[in-house]
Amino acid sequence: ILIGSDPRAAPELGQSLWLDVCYDRREGMPPKVDLAAERKHGDFVRRIIDLGLVTAVHDVSDGGVLVAVTEMALAGGIGATLQAPLFEDQVDREKLQHAWSLFAENQARYVVTEPFNTDHVEMLAKEAGVSCCYIGWTGGEGIAVGTHEKTLYGEVPLSALREASESFFRDWMEG
Secondary structure, three states: OEEOOOOOOOOOOOOOHHHHHHHOOOOOOOOOOOHHHHHHHHHHHHHHHHOOOOOEEEEOOOOHHHHHHHHHHHHHOOOEEEEOHHHOOOOHHHHHHHHHHOOOOOOOOEEEEOHHHOOHHHHHHHHHOOOEEOOEEEOOOEEEEEOOOOEEEEEEEHHHHHHHHHHHHHHHHHO
């Protein structure tokens, strides 16, 4: 569940990790910061943790939603599939816009996992006036972006992600 922002909101990619790593560009305006939203969403996340309603929580910052979910999967050893409803039957521009949203660094957002699809988090979020939406599910041995019917951007095994993550610093120091 993504707390704090509709994933279809305009992606804020200026000064993002994605722009830097994938395109070697450091430009654009950084994400807007709304301190009231930061506090409201942080307080809400703290509340659902205290109530024991979530099994994992990660802020969305450097790298966006996809990086946050990947870091959660690596820490827990459980894969995930990010739902991509805009990919099907849409024009290419919308596909690209949605792909960008996976790496957007819009502020005041958190990814949480809720056990057994109980919908308690969504209900409490609505009562608290905090936006949230379902973005996928956990399970498996990799990270995928797709729909219930098919994987659209492929799946990367956790073992490959772990090796890439763990080898980065070692390779950098040896280089």
